[in-house]
Amino acid sequence: MPNIKSILTDTQTLPLNQIEELLSLLEEALVLGSQVGQVYEEVKEFRFAKGKVCPHCHSELVSRNGKYNGKQRYICKDCRKTFTDFTNSATYRSKKSLDKWLKYAKCMIMGLSIRKSAKIVGINIATKFFWRHKILDCISAFLGTGDAEGVIEADEIFFAESFKGTRPSNMPRKSRKRGKAIKKRGISKEQICVATAMDRQGNLVIEPLCKGRMTHRELEGLYKVHIGENSILCTDSHKSYIQFAIDCNLDHKRIKTGKHKEGIYHIQHVNALHSNLKKWMGRFNGVASKYISNYMYWFKWLRTFETERDSIKTKNFIVQSNVAYSYTKVSEFKTRVPQFN
Numbered sequence: 001m002p003n004i005k006s007i008l009t010d011t012q013t014l015p016l017n018q019i020e021e022l023l024s025l026l027e028e029a030l031v032l033g034s035q036v037g038q039v040y041e042e043v044k045e046f047r048f049a050k051g052k053v054c055p056h057c058h059s060e061l062v063s064r065n066g067k068y069n070g071k072q073r074y075i076c077k078d079c080r081k082t083f084t085d086f087t088n089s090a091t092y093r094s095k096k097s098l099d100k101w102l103k104y105a106k107c108m109i110m111g112l113s114i115r116k117s118a119k120i121v122g123i124n125i126a127t128k129f130f131w132r133h134k135i136l137d138c139i140s141a142f143l144g145t146g147d148a149e150g151v152i153e154a155d156e157i158f159f160a161e162s163f164k165g166t167r168p169s170n171m172p173r174k175s176r177k178r179g180k181a182i183k184k185r186g187i188s189k190e191q192i193c194v195a196t197a198m199d200r201q202g203n204l205v206i207e208p209l210c211k212g213r214m215t216h217r218e219l220e221g222l223y224k225v226h227i228g229e230n231s232i233l234c235t236d237s238h239k240s241y242i243q244f245a246i247d248c249n250l251d252h253k254r255i256k257t258g259k260h261k262e263g264i265y266h267i268q269h270v271n272a273l274h275s276n277l278k279k280w281m282g283r284f285n286g287v288a289s290k291y292i293s294n295y296m297y298w299f300k301w302l303r304t305f306e307t308e309r310d311s312i313k314t315k316n317f318i319v320q321s322n323v324a325y326s327y328t329k330v331s332e333f334k335t336r337v338p339q340f341n
């Protein structure tokens with residue numbers, strides 16, 4: 001009969017990869033096991049903070065409708081459809097248990113590749129890819145565009161257009177580059193412009209804006225309701241910001257090229273953010289343009305919660321992906337088209 005002493009002795013004789021396997025087994029049993037219950041509770045609390053709402057039609061006229069597989073069911077008196085606490089969440093209808101999702105969330109937070117995560121979680125690579133974007137669709141909805149105010153630094157970053165994962169029949173032309181971040185020089189229509197505005201409290205708006213050069217109208221379309229009145233906008237010398245600042249009645253500080261600092265008005269924080277973003281995106285070896293927005297939100301999430309402990313991050317990542325409503329089906333990923341054509 002093995003006891004803890006004999007197990008510990010045996011453990012010392014195991015090769016490193018098997019010790020790691022043992023560790024992840026223990027972790028799963030201890031941490032993830034206790035988190036599953038927490039996730040259920042927190043999703044319910046968050047989702048229905050203002051009372052039960054129908055995930056199909058958003059009506060508040062709902063009532064309990066018995067239990068199914070141990071889960072409480074509800075019925076909507078308006079659309080007559082039934083639902084559970086998790087209907088239309090990222091993990092809804094998943095055949096895998098929630099602890100596998102938590103394990104995968106941890107891999108995403110650690111920045112592991114799809115291949116490596118698939119191995120750790122024990123599911124195939126295609127499934128992992130869908131999980132990644134199911135989670136990110138929900139995280140995007142959860143975070144939303146956000147708002148910035150006060151002293152705001154704004155700038156753009158470009159990613160080469162990529163049709164990775166798009167069927168050749170749906171592709172407008174052969175993809176040459178692979179979605180990597182590129183220098184600003186030589187901006188063309190084959191580049192996706194991502195606009196970033198961040199204030200000094202760390203609030204961040206980061207969204208794909210257009211293909212190629214941006215105009216003041218595109219800036220207005222994105223920022224108008226997300227930048228606070230009486231804010232002070234700091235940008236480089238890009239002309240489109242001038243008209244945008246006038247139209248939105250913002251005090252505008254243009255930082256001349258080569259000049260890095262004018263007192264508190266500079267764009268060093270947004271520049272540093274973009275260089276981190278570029279480095280972080282490098283690991284994906286080019287992302288399909290249709291998913292650029294999801295990656296921006298992933299980056300934003302990591303940055304927003306960077307000071308949290310890893311176990312809390314993992315739990316919150318899954319809670320938030322289940323709080324927001326997702327209507328994404330796997331088949332939709334195959335036909336999803338880029339934001340800009």
Ligand SMILES: [Zn+2]
Binds near residue numbers: 054056058059077
């Ligand atoms: Zn309904």
